[in-house]
Amino acid sequence: MIDVEACDDVFVQTFHRALIDEGQVILRFRAGGARLARNVTLLSQLEPVDLGALLAYPRVIAMWLQGGLVHLTFVLDEALS
Numbered sequence: 754m755i756d757v758e759a760c761d762d763v764f765v766q767t768f769h770r771a772l773i774d775e776g777q778v779i780l781r782f783r784a785g786g787a788r789l790a791r792n793v794t795l796l797s798q799l800e801p802v803d804l805g806a807l808l809a810y811p812r813v814i815a816m817w818l819q820g821g822l823v824h825l826t827f828v829l830d831e832a833l834s
């Protein structure tokens with residue numbers, strides 16, 4: 754699980770590395786972070802994950818609210834194979 758405070762280059766590198774290594778990652782946004790969650794979701798479709806010879810786009814498979822926090826689960830199918 755990655756706690757997201759900002760959508761910057763450090764976050765993108767951490768997010769992509771987690772997707773490559775695990776194939777799935779949960780992002781957690783603080784209360785009131787719905788706008789940031791939307792921005793990260795849009796960014797995930799604009800900035801593909803570089804898998805070497807392949808550029809891949811993760812997909813959102815779940816979204817939920819828990820204790821006022823927004824959670825998004827992303828999966829990168831190509832990393833699961």
